[in-house]
Amino acid sequence: MLRIGSLSLPTPVMLAPVAGHCDLPFRLVVRGCGFMGLAFTDLLCPHGVLKQNRQTQYLMATCEADRPLGMQLYGREPDLMCEAARWAVDHGADTIDINMGCPVDKVTKTFAGSKMLCIPDETVRLAERLIATVGDRVPVTAKLRLGYDSEELTAPALARRLVEAGIRCITIHGRTAALRFKGSVDLPGIARVVESVHEADPSVPCIGNGDIRTPFDAQRMIDATGCDGVMIARACLGAPWLLCDTAYYIQHGQLPDELTLRQRLGCLRQQFRHLLAHRETRFAVNRIRQKIGIYSAHLGPCKSLREDVIAMNTPADFDAAVDRFLDNMGDAADRVPVTWAQRDAIFCREGRSLDALATAVTRC
Ligand SMILES: Cc1cc2nc3c(=O)[nH]c(=O)nc-3n(C[C@H](O)[C@H](O)[C@H](O)COP(=O)(O)O)c2cc1C
Structure with missing residues (x-):
């Protein structure tokens, strides 16, 4: 059980926002595998939310079977973000997540996404406005990277301030924006953010994210960082049952029957x-x-x-x-074609990363 403000979640495993992939059809498949945790929409542009153009309508589409659902917004203009958040809550959002990790130029050139890591005062003010607007109806959360680049790893200090401002959950992807998806996830970096969040408010969960390819990776991240839960993105796109298997593994210490x-x-x-x-x-x-x-x-x-x-x-x-x-x-x-243990052995032996998958899915 994981609590995010007023929201009680049966599992500490979350389906990440992955633009172009984690749409309603995919989320329904993940949930059809037995996953009962929190899932997210793609990052949503507040202009699009308010204009309700066709693409945003699709990205925001949800239904009763698709709960609990977080809707993620990106932007730094407080009035617009607040209006979009209100709209999202009126239309099915169980949480509002602020994107503070997107490294894509289109987003960062307006000082949104991961650039928000460089302007902490403004970022905290935006969070406060969103909390004042919808915080009495749903928890407001934030998803960060460790920093914009390795010069300034701002996430631990910013996460602390966000929690003090009333953010109810922090998700931390253990890379800087400059790294995009290169290299391996920095577990000590995640641990520093977890520590910071817990020092600010032990009741606020901190979710680790990055390079979870098997249920074993998830448990290893929890053990190494003390994070309260994990979020999975790339590795589940071709294995929607990964979320459910991971939740089971974390709870029972063994895997359920694997899918044939x-x-x-x-x-x-x-x-x-x-x-x-x-x-x-x-x-x-x-x-x-x-x-x-x-x-x-x-x-x-x-x-x-x-x-x-x-x-x-x-x-x-x-x-x-x-x-x-x-x-x-x-x-x-x-029969089971490839088990998680076989995949884990390959990853551990060959150190194969999800880089290639990131490139493949970005192209889609
Ligand atoms: C194609 C693609 C699209 C993504 N879109 C989003 C997004 O909309 N919002 C967000 O916060 N993160 C987004 N991410 C980042 C993931 O949510 C996640 O933080 C990252 O992939 C690391 O987790 P993983 O190693 O489990 O993939 C995206 C990642 C990829 C590869």
Whole structure:
């Protein structure tokens, strides 16, 4: 159980905001795997929220099965941010998260996202305004990186001030913005932010984030940093069951039964169904063509399936491709193709990072 202000969460595992990926169809698949924790929308532009253009409507789309849900806003203009936060809370947000980590130029050139780490006074004032506006209805939270660059690791001091101002949860991605996704996550850096948050208010949780690729990574991060929970982004995009398995592992110290090949492809099928329900067919087909590459690391040898899905044009083609593949796999369709322990051993042995995945998903 994790408490974020008035919100009680059954698990300390969270689904991260990942622009272009963690939309409603994906969140519903993650929740369909049994995940009951907090998930987030992509970062939302307050102008878009207030104008309700088509893209923002899609990014904000939610439903009863998609709870609890945090909506993440980026920007530094207090009136606009407050109005957008009010709108978001009226339309299903259980928390409002302020993005203080985005390294993308489009965002940082307006001193939003990770640039907010460089202007702590203004950032704290913005947080105070948001808390005064919606803090009596939902908790306001913030997601930070360790600093803008290695010259100034501002996160520990800023996190403390944000908590003192009334922010109810801090998520810390253990890299600087300058690093983007390079190198490995800095666990001692996360530990410093955790310490700072707990010193300011022990009841405020601090969530660690970065490079969690298996349930074992999550437990290692908790053990190494003392964080109250973890947030997972890239590694679950092709394995939506990772969140649920991680929550189970943290709670029980062992893994649940792992999903078979057929069940994993069932997740991909579900995602396609949800996409078709929420977007036009062409969008859904294109998205699932990209997804097959991201899922394939968890499917074992599946070259023929990948080729068929990339070549497909209609929903019927997709169903036929999956059915054909499963038929050809025979008994192996009902076995676990790649276990978390096998993936963990590869990562530990070869030090393989999620860098490549970051590049792949950014291109999608
Ligand atoms: C393609 C992509 C889009 C992202 N979009 C967001 C976003 O909208 N908001 C945010 O706070 N972080 C965003 N992130 C950062 C992730 O939430 C997370 O902090 C980061 O990927 C590290 O976690 P991981 O190692 O589990 O992937 C994004 C990351 C990627 C790769």
